[in-house]
Amino acid sequence: MSAAAKNPAQPLIVGAGPAGIRAAATLVAAGLRPIVVDEAPACGGQIYRQPLVPDGRDARARYGSEAPKAKRLHGEFAALQDKLDYLPNSLVWNLADGIADVAMNGAHKRLVHDGLILATGAMDRILPVPGWTLPGVFSLGGSQIALKAQGCVIGSRVVFVGTGPLLYLVAWQYLKAGVKVVAVLDAAPFSARVAMVKALPGFPAIVLRGARFVAEMMMKGVAFHYGINKLRFEGTHRVEGVSFEVRGKPRHLSCDGAGFGLGLKSEAQLADLAGCRFAFNERDRVFLPETDEARRSSVPGVYLAGDGSGIAGADAAELSGERAALSLLDDRGLAVDRARVGLLERELRKIFAFRTVLEQSFPFPAHWIADLPGNTTVCRCEEIDVSTIRDAADHFGIVEMNRLKAVSRVGMGRCQGRVCGAAAAELLAAATGQPISAVGRLRGQAPVKPLPMSFAELALPAIGEAAE
Amino acid sequence: MKVDVAIIGGGLVGCSTALALRQKGLSVALLERGFCGAQASGTNYGGVRRQGRPTEQLPLAQRAHAVWPKLKQLIGIDGEFRRTGQLKLARNEAEMASLEAYARTAASTDLQLELIGSRALAERFPWVSRDVAFGASFSADDGQANPRLVSAGFAAAARRAGVAIFEQTPVLGVSREACGFLVEAQGKPAIRAMHLVNAAGAWAGPFADAFGEGVPLGRIYPSMIVTEPMKVFMTVNTGVEGGNVYARQVERGNCIIGGERGLARADDADFSRPTGSAVTRVMQRAVQLFPLLKGAHAIRFWSGTEGAMPDKNPVIGASRTTPDLIHAFGFSGAGFQIAPGVGEVIAELITTGETTTPIDAFSIDRFSVDAALGSGAGVFPQSLQSRGT
Ligand SMILES: Cc1cc2nc3c(=O)[nH]c(=O)nc-3n(C[C@H](O)[C@H](O)[C@H](O)COP(=O)(O)OP(=O)(O)OC[C@H]3O[C@@H](n4cnc5c(N)ncnc54)[C@H](O)[C@@H]3O)c2cc1C
Ligand SMILES: Cc1cc2nc3c(=O)[nH]c(=O)nc-3n(C[C@H](O)[C@H](O)[C@H](O)COP(=O)(O)OP(=O)(O)OC[C@H]3O[C@@H](n4cnc5c(N)ncnc54)[C@H](O)[C@@H]3O)c2cc1C
Numbered sequence: 001m002s003a004a005a006k007n008p009a010q011p012l013i014v015g016a017g018p019a020g021i022r023a024a025a026t027l028v029a030a031g032l033r034p035i036v037v038d039e040a041p042a043c044g045g046q047i048y049r050q051p052l053v054p055d056g057r058d059a060r061a062r063y064g065s066e067a068p069k070a071k072r073l074h075g076e077f078a079a080l081q082d083k084l085d086y087l088p089n090s091l092v093w094n095l096a097d098g099i100a101d102v103a104m105n106g107a108h109k110r111l112v113h114d115g116l117i118l119a120t121g122a123m124d125r126i127l128p129v130p131g132w133t134l135p136g137v138f139s140l141g142g143s144q145i146a147l148k149a150q151g152c153v154i155g156s157r158v159v160f161v162g163t164g165p166l167l168y169l170v171a172w173q174y175l176k177a178g179v180k181v182v183a184v185l186d187a188a189p190f191s192a193r194v195a196m197v198k199a200l201p202g203f204p205a206i207v208l209r210g211a212r213f214v215a216e217m218m219m220k221g222v223a224f225h226y227g228i229n230k231l232r233f234e235g236t237h238r239v240e241g242v243s244f245e246v247r248g249k250p251r252h253l254s255c256d257g258a259g260f261g262l263g264l265k266s267e268a269q270l271a272d273l274a275g276c277r278f279a280f281n282e283r284d285r286v287f288l289p290e291t292d293e294a295r296r297s298s299v300p301g302v303y304l305a306g307d308g309s310g311i312a313g314a315d316a317a318e319l320s321g322e323r324a325a326l327s328l329l330d331d332r333g334l335a336v337d338r339a340r341v342g343l344l345e346r347e348l349r350k351i352f353a354f355r356t357v358l359e360q361s362f363p364f365p366a367h368w369i370a371d372l373p374g375n376t377t378v379c380r381c382e383e384i385d386v387s388t389i390r391d392a393a394d395h396f397g398i399v400e401m402n403r404l405k406a407v408s409r410v411g412m413g414r415c416q417g418r419v420c421g422a423a424a425a426e427l428l429a430a431a432t433g434q435p436i437s438a439v440g441r442l443r444g445q446a447p448v449k450p451l452p453m454s455f456a457e458l459a460l461p462a463i464g465e466a467a468e
Numbered sequence: 469m470k471v472d473v474a475i476i477g478g479g480l481v482g483c484s485t486a487l488a489l490r491q492k493g494l495s496v497a498l499l500e501r502g503f504c505g506a507q508a509s510g511t512n513y514g515g516v517r518r519q520g521r522p523t524e525q526l527p528l529a530q531r532a533h534a535v536w537p538k539l540k541q542l543i544g545i546d547g548e549f550r551r552t553g554q555l556k557l558a559r560n561e562a563e564m565a566s567l568e569a570y571a572r573t574a575a576s577t578d579l580q581l582e583l584i585g586s587r588a589l590a591e592r593f594p595w596v597s598r599d600v601a602f603g604a605s606f607s608a609d610d611g612q613a614n615p616r617l618v619s620a621g622f623a624a625a626a627r628r629a630g631v632a633i634f635e636q637t638p639v640l641g642v643s644r645e646a647c648g649f650l651v652e653a654q655g656k657p658a659i660r661a662m663h664l665v666n667a668a669g670a671w672a673g674p675f676a677d678a679f680g681e682g683v684p685l686g687r688i689y690p691s692m693i694v695t696e697p698m699k700v701f702m703t704v705n706t707g708v709e710g711g712n713v714y715a716r717q718v719e720r721g722n723c724i725i726g727g728e729r730g731l732a733r734a735d736d737a738d739f740s741r742p743t744g745s746a747v748t749r750v751m752q753r754a755v756q757l758f759p760l761l762k763g764a765h766a767i768r769f770w771s772g773t774e775g776a777m778p779d780k781n782p783v784i785g786a787s788r789t790t791p792d793l794i795h796a797f798g799f800s801g802a803g804f805q806i807a808p809g810v811g812e813v814i815a816e817l818i819t820t821g822e823t824t825t826p827i828d829a830f831s832i833d834r835f836s837v838d839a840a841l842g843s844g845a846g847v848f849p850q851s852l853q854s855r856g857t
Binding site for chain 1: 506617696734744
C-alpha cells in the first residue's frame with residue numbers, strides 16, 4: 001500500500017486572500033493540514049495586500065477603515081504557519097485529476113491533493129478605448145497596488161475613469177496620499193446611483209463610506225462627471241490628457257496619469273482547468289463557474305470561494321472561504337457545526353443581494369463598444385484591433401469566441417484573453433447581432449500565466465506523494 | 469433538401485472535398501457537429517511535410533504538395549504557408565541510420581532529401597545544439613502553415629463557392645435508400661444525397677460501423693506548446709527522428725513545439741488537454757535541442773483529438789459494402805499536409821469513379837475486424853458517443 005492510500009492526501013487551497021485564509025483556518029481548526037499556494041510573496045490577497053518591503057506606513061495608512069480586518073487576517077494566517085504548508089511565490093499553472101502543477105521559485109512541483117478550494121480572487125475588468133495602452137494609463141487595481149504594495153503613485157495629476165466602488169475608493173486613497181486628483185469620470189449615469197438608496201438600510205456603513213469619499217473629494221476640488229461616453233486617453237509618448245463626452249458635449253482634461261477600470265472580473269481559469277461547469281451571469285455579462293450555496297462546484301471535491309467565482313467583496317470572501325471549507329470537511333465525513341453553516345449562508349445571501357443593488361449603480365458600459373474606432377487596440381499582447389476582429393468574424397463567418405480566437409489571434413497572447421476576452425465577446429456579439437451569452441467563452445488552457453521554458457530543468461521532487 | 473453529395477465532418481478533409489466537388493459543379497451539403505476546423509484540422513502543429521511519411525503515402529502527399537503553394541488562388545488566403553524546408557535531426561547513430569534508410573527508400577519518389585553531417589549541420593543550422601544533434605535529413609521543399617487559418621479558409625471558400633454548410637449540426641443517423649442516402653442531423657430537415665462522404669475524423673468509426681465496416685479506429689491527442697514571440701532564429705520546420713520533440717517558428721516570432729500526448733478531458737472526451745508532466749518533459753527536450761529557447765516563456769499548451777489507425781495509414785476510398793459511400797478518416801496525426809490532396813482524390817472518385825493517385829494501401833477492408841461491430845443495415849447504432857481508445 002502506498003503512503004498516499006494510507007493517509008488521504010492534504011487538501012489544497014489556491015489563494016491566500018481573505019477567502020483562502022478563512023478556508024485554511026477552518027480546515028486547520030478541524031485538524032487537517034492544508035497546503036496553501038499563492039503567487040504573491042505574502043498573504044492578504046488583493047485587498048489586504050502587504051508591502052514588498054517595509055515602507056514606513058502603518059496598517060491604518062495602508063488599509064484605511066479596513067486596517068483592523070487586514071491585521072486580524074495577517075495575524076491569523078501567521079499563527080497557522082506550523083499547522084499548514086504555505087507556498088508563497090508559487091503559481092498553480094495547471095490542474096487535472098487531483099494533481100496541481102506548480103511553478104515555485106522557477107522550479108516545477110506537482111501537488112497531489114484531496115479536496116481543492118479555489119480562492120483565486122479577481123482582476124480589473126476593462127474595455128479597450130482609444131489610448132488605453134499609452135504609458136501612464138493604469139488599471140484601477142494596478143494604481144492601488146502601486147500605492148499599497150510599492151508605496152508609489154501613477155502620476156502627479158491623475159484622472160480616475162471607469163465605474164464601480166473601486167473607482168471612488170482608489171481616487172480617495174490617492175487624494176489621501178497627497179496626489180492631485182483632477183477628476184473622477186464615471187461611465188454610469190448619475191441616475192443609476194438611486195439604486196444605492198435601496199442599499200442604504202441593509203449596509204449603511206458601506207453606502208455612507210462611499211458618500212463620504214465623494215464629499216471629501218468634492219471639498220478638495222476633484223471634478224465629477226457621470227454618464228461619460230466616447231472616452232479616449234491622449235498623448236504622444238505617454239498619457240497627457242483624457243477626452244470624453246458628457247450629455248453629448250465634448251470635454252478634455254489634462255493629466256499625467258490615469259487609473260481606469262470597470263469593476264472586477266473573476267479569475268476563473270483554474271476552475272475551468274479543474275473541469276467546473278460554467279454558467280452565464282447576466283448581471284456581470286460573463287460566464288462564471290457554477291457553485292451552490294455550500295460553495296460546491298460541479299466537480300466533486302472542488303469548492304469555490306471568494307471573488308474567483310463571482311464578485312462580492314472581501315467580507316463575502318471570508319464567509320464563503322469558511323463555508324467552502326466546511327463543505328470539504330462535510331464531504332470527508334468530518335463533523336460540521338450546522339448552526340454555523342446556516343449563519344454563513346444567511347450572511348452571504350444578504351451580501352449577494354446588496355451586491356446586486358450595488359452593481360445596478362455601476363452598470364458596465366457595454367454601449368461603448370458601438371463607438372469604438374476600428375484602430376483601437378483590443379488585444380495588446382497580440383496587437384489586434386477592433387477592425388481586425390470585426391473583419392475576421394465577417395470573412396470567416398464566425399459566431400463563437402473560440403473560433404474568433406482561432407482566426408483573429410485575439411486572446412492568444414501572454415494573458416490568454418484574461419484582459420481582452422470580455423471586450424472581444426462584446427465585439428463579436430455586436431458584430432453578429434447575438435446576445436453576449438450566445439458567443440460563448442474562451443476555453444481555458446494551461447498555463448494560466450506564462451512559464452519559463454527552462455523551469456522544467458529544475459524539477460523538484462513532489463511533495464508528500466508517490467511519483468507518477 | 470436534396471444534393472449530389474453530403475459530407476459528414478467540416479475538418480480540412482471534409483471542407484477540401486466540398487470545395488473540390490463544387491468546382492466540378494456538384495451540389496454539396498456539409499454537416500459539422502461543432503464548428504468547421506475546430507477539431508484536429510484547426511488545432512494541429514502546422515507541419516506541412518512529406519518527409520517521414522510511409523512510402524505508400526508519398527504519391528498522395530505529392531499531389532497535396534502541388535496544392536499548398538496555390539492556396540491564395542484556391543481559398544483566397546495563403547494560410548501562412550511557407551516552404552521553409554523540414555529538418556529531421558538524429559541524436560545518435562541509430563537515428564542517423566534510420567534517416568539514411570528512409571532517404572534510400574524515398575530516392576525513387578519525388579521527395580528530394582539531403583543528408584547532412586554534423587559539421588554542415590552546425591554551419592547551416594547553428595541554433596541546433598551540437599551537443600544533442602548528430603546529423604540530419606533535410607527536405608528543402610517541405611514547410612509549414614497556420615492550421616487555424618487554413619482550416620477556416622477552406623470552410624469559408626467552400627461556403628462562398630456554394631456549399632451548404634451547416635455548423636452546430638451533428639449527424640445523428642445515415643442510411644442507404646433505394647437511390648442514395650438519407651442523412652438525419654440534429655435540428656435540420658432530412659437531407660437526401662446521391663453520395664455520402666464520411667469525413668468525421670476521430671468520430672468516423674460509427675459511420676463505418678453503420679454500413680458493416682467496423683474499423684479499429686483509435687484516438688491520439690498530440691500535445692502542443694507555444695512560446696511568446698522571440699527574435700526569429702529557427703528558419704525551418706524541425707523535428708527529430710522518433711518524433712518526441714518538434715518545433716517551428718512563425719514569422720511573428722512564436723515557437724510552436726510539439727511532442728508527447730495529452731489526455732481526453734474527464735468532462736468532455738471530445739476535447740483533450742496536455743498533461744503537466746508531458747509538457748514539462750517536452751519543454752526540457754526542446755530547451756536542450758534549441759538552447760535559444762532557454763530564455764523564453766511558454767504561454768499556452770493545447771492538444772487536439774485525432775483519429776488513429778494501427779498501421780498509421782488513413783482509410784481513404786470507396787466503401788466495400790455500400791455503393792456511393794466514401795470514407796476518409798484516421799489520418800493518424802499526419803493528415804494536415806495531405807488533406808488538400810485527399811479532397812481532390814475524393815472529388816475524382818465521385819465524379820469519375822476512379823482516381824489517378826494510388827490509394828489502394830488505404831482501403832477500409834485491410835483490417836479483418838469483426839464484422840459484427842457494424843450492423844450492416846446502415847441504420848445507426850445509438851453510439852454516436854466516443855469509442856475512443
Ligand atoms: C487589484 C484589486 C484591488 C482591489 N482592491 C480592493 C479594495 O481596496 N477594497 C475592496 O473591498 N476590494 C478590493 N478588491 C476586490 C477584492 O477582489 C476583494 O475585496 C477580495 O480581495 C477578494 O478576496 P479573495 O480571497 O476572493 O481574493 P483575493 O484577495 O484576490 O486573493 C486571491 C489570491 O489568489 C492568488 N492566486 C490567484 N490565482 C493563483 C494561481 N493560479 N496560483 C497561485 N495563486 C493564485 C492571488 O495571488 C491572490 O493572492 C480588489 C480587487 C483587485 C483585483
Ligand atoms: C495536435 C495535433 C497536431 C497535428 N500535427 C500535424 C502536423 O503537423 N502535420 C500533419 O500533417 N498533420 C498533423 N495532425 C493531424 C491532422 O491535423 C489531421 O490528420 C487532420 O486535420 C484530419 O482532418 P479531418 O478533417 O479528418 O479531421 P477533423 O479536423 O477532426 O474533422 C472532423 C470533423 O468531423 C466532425 N464530426 C464528428 N462527428 C460528427 C457528426 N456526427 N456529425 C457532424 N460532424 C461530425 C468533427 O466535429 C470535426 O470537425 C495533427 C493533429 C493534431 C490533433
